[in-house]
Amino acid sequence: MVITATKTRFCHQTWQLEAQIQLIQTMGDVTYVITDVTPFHPVSHIWPDHPADKGTLTIKGMKFEVVDCQVGAVELASGKLHVGTAIPVKRDAEGWVFVVVHVVPRTDAITVGDAALLEVDKEYQLSLSRGHSAGHIAYLALNKVLAQNYWRKDADRKDPHGNYDFNSYAQETSFVTQDKCLDTYRLGKTLRKRGLNSADMLSDLKSIEQQVNVLLGDWLKRDAAITIDCHGEHLTDSRYWQCDLGEGEIAVIPCGGTHASHLNDFGSILVTLVEVDAQTVEMHTDVKR
The missing domain is CATH 2.40.30.130 (Elongation Factor Tu (Ef-tu); domain 3)
Structure with missing residues (x-):
């Protein structure tokens, strides 16, 4: 064969x-x-x-x-x-x-x-899909909050909404589990040189967390579908996550995972920011149905 x-x-x-x-x-x-x-x-x-x-x-x-x-x-x-x-x-x-x-x-x-x-196993896949999409939505919210007060100069990388792409610069690992995503960020010397006020970010971490969660709540009120734009039917073909979160530009993110199909798949998305040490922050993103 x-x-x-x-x-x-x-x-x-x-x-x-x-x-x-x-x-x-x-x-x-x-x-x-x-x-x-x-x-x-x-x-x-x-x-x-x-x-x-x-x-x-x-x-x-x-x-x-x-x-x-x-x-x-x-x-x-x-x-x-x-x-x-x-x-x-x-x-x-x-x-x-x-x-x-x-x-x-x-x-x-x-x-x-x-x-x-x-x-x-449909229910298991759907729980991973919600966790993965929530991780995307959460990092877009984190990027937006940080872009407002925590960058002292222009960053070369922008996210799909035009905000400084903290996630792209700082993400070391990302792990999806059922209705959860855990992202680990490194706030090193290179990121500070690029313009992030990491000391201020760490001192304001709880305030940032609260602002991110308010933004997530606002976004989830939207009647918006989540779609995957598949550029072919094979494993190696590109796939793009897409969702209109009301930020002027539709968020388009390259991603090969499975995903939720609508914002109403989430009862809530809640972010917890944890300072692991002076150079490491974890973002725990949890989904409630």
Whole structure:
């Protein structure tokens, strides 16, 4: 069978579909299953901020738990599969296709060409989607609040609303969990040189937190959809998160994760800013339904 790049459906509010198995590989106590199309979102091997989906594959009447879901790359000349951090090439490398790897407990009972019913754990995916979208909305709010009083000179990077992009400059890590996003920011010498008054930011952290939460409350009153603009149907094609938060420009953010579909998916979004040390701040973003 000719192996093709996986067609993805995780940005289409699709949680169940039928597909054909293209490749099977067993490693230790697990088996990798690659299908031609999938509703499962894999964890990224480059920026693993969004966890893998959970769910099941049903093949020839047998149901297998998807214990992990990763990005894979297949070298077409050899048919060799590389998974996760073992992928040796960048996306769209000639002679390679990128695939979604469904990891199931070891089995010898399935074969290439079999039909599979793929079913994503919808509620789990939706909880991650809310957490991820909330993280985007929260950092846009933080950027806006900081832009008003905490930059002493113009910053080169601006966010989609035209505010100084503190998030882009300072973010070290971002991790999405169910109805939550945790961002870690570093307030180092380089950021101070770029113009951030980090000492003032730290001393006013609780006030900033309050202003961010007021802004989030205002934004969530809007009747606005969240959409994903997919520039293709494959894993390596660009995808853009979009939402009109009433700031003059529609927020457009490159992002490969799954997301909420409307601002009314959130009862509230609440941010807590935590000073870890003199150079590190955490933003805890929590969603209430």
